[in-house]
Amino acid sequence: xxxxxxxxxxxxxxxxxxxxxxxxxxxxxxxxxxxxxxxxxxxxxxxxxxxxxxxxxxxxxxxxxxxxxxxxxxxxxxxxxxxxxxxxxxxxxxxxxxxxxxxxxxxxxxxxxxxxxxxxxxxxxxxxxxxxxxxxxxxxxxxxxxxxxxxxxxxxxxxxxxxxxxxxxxxxxxxxxxxxxxxxxxxxxxxxxxxxxxxxxxxxxxxxxxxxxxxxxxxxxxxxxxxxxxxxxxxxxxxxxxxxxxxxxxxxxxxxxxxxxxxxxxxxxxxxxxx
Numbered sequence: 001x002x003x004x005x006x007x008x009x010x011x012x013x014x015x016x017x018x019x020x021x022x023x024x025x026x027x028x029x030x031x032x033x034x035x036x037x038x039x040x041x042x043x044x045x046x047x048x049x050x051x052x053x054x055x056x057x058x059x060x061x062x063x064x065x066x067x068x069x070x071x072x073x074x075x076x077x078x079x080x081x082x083x084x085x086x087x088x089x090x091x092x093x094x095x096x097x098x099x100x101x102x103x104x105x106x107x108x109x110x111x112x113x114x115x116x117x118x119x120x121x122x123x124x125x126x127x128x129x130x131x132x133x134x135x136x137x138x139x140x141x142x143x144x145x146x147x148x149x150x151x152x153x154x155x156x157x158x159x160x161x162x163x164x165x166x167x168x169x170x171x172x173x174x175x176x177x178x179x180x181x182x183x184x185x186x187x188x189x190x191x192x193x194x195x196x197x198x199x200x201x202x203x204x205x206x207x208x209x210x211x212x213x214x215x216x217x218x219x220x221x222x223x224x225x226x227x228x229x230x231x232x233x234x235x236x237x238x239x240x241x242x243x244x245x246x247x248x249x250x251x252x253x254x255x256x257x258x259x260x261x262x263x264x265x266x267x268x269x270x271x272x273x274x275x
Contacts, residue, residue, distance in 0.1 A: 002161070009161035013154050016076065017177060020067060020149045027063030028056075056124060057133035064141035068148055077152030083207035094265045095201065095210040099217035101259025102197070104252055106190055107237050115186040129226040139223050143215035150174045150195065151202040151211055159203065171199035194218060204270035 071077040117125075128134040151174065158170035175195030179188040198211035229240075241247035 005161040009157045012076075012157045013173075013177075016071075016149055016153050016157075017181070019070070020145075021181060023063050023067050023070075027059045027066075030059055053127035053129070053131040054133055057128045057131055057137040060128070060137035061133065061141045064137070064145035067145040068141075071148045071153055077148045077156065077208075079152075083205060083209055088205070088207075088210070088269070091205065091210050091266060091269050092213045094262045094269065095213040096217045097258055098197065098262040098266060099214045100221065101255050101257075101262055102194070103218065103221055104237065104255040105259065106193060108252055110186055110190060111237055113189070115189060117186045118184050121184060121187070126226075129223060135220070135223050139216065139220045143212055143219055146178070147198070147208040147212045147215055150178050151198055152208045155199055155202055156206075167203050171196060171203055175199050201266065201270070204266070210266075210270075 072079050116122075125138075128137060154174045154177065155170055158173060159167060162170050175192050175198070178195040179192030182188045182191050194215070198214060201210040201214065202208060238245065238248050241251060
């Protein structure tokens with residue numbers, strides 16, 4: 001591990017995070033200004049909410065696209081088809097299953113710690129989730145932008161600077177930053193844990209694609225649950241099981257029966273790919 005390389009990596013990480021936050025902040029500001037222009041005094045709250053959601057979702061799509069183009073064009077996050085040539089379809093499937101198996105346990109942990117999102121953040125996400133553009137934003141474009149920045153750029157630079165011996169440091173630091181930028185404990189804890197899984201997948205494959213599948217499934221399930229089961233949006237995990245504790249713990253056990261084998265299979269598959 002070379003001190004000069006570590007310093008260079010630290011400076012790059014500061015640059016990457018600063019640009020990511022700047023693009024997100026400017027897009028959020030532009031979106032909020034656009035929303036205020038679209039608001040009509042004669043409109044009902046429902047109409048206003050749809051306008052708000054569409055505007056915020058579209059600005060999220062644009063900011064994610066700008067982030068993607070910037071990081072790929074500058075080669076801060078190199079993109080190639082090399083990993084796809086290995087035909088890693090099994091890795092993709094297990095990555096999706098890993099995401100599915102993590103959803104209920106993570107929700108259970110967040111509830112037990114008694115963490116909730118700030119009301120403003122909750123309202124913003126709800127307005128985005130209610131529109132079709134919301135899925136393009138939160139389900140597709142945001143995962144792409146975040147994986148490009150946090151794994152394709154930040155973790156790649158750290159791995160190169162720290163070497164194989166310190167690979168877990170290169171996994172934990174991007175996951176920690178990923179959690180912190182969410183600016184609230186409820187989302188931050190979930191982002192940190194998911195970030196560890198995403199970072200582990202990247203370190204095993206040197207590709208953002210398996211993590212992108214995991215991220216996409218995680219966000220897609222959240223979007224589907226919000227729209228298919230609106231009664232759950234203000235509820236607890238126990239409400240999903242109609243107040244039945246036995247069913248809830250059975251659901252958690254079933255989730256772990258997906259999560260643990262998926263983790264094991266990914267460890268095997270990615271090890272085979274390395275060899």
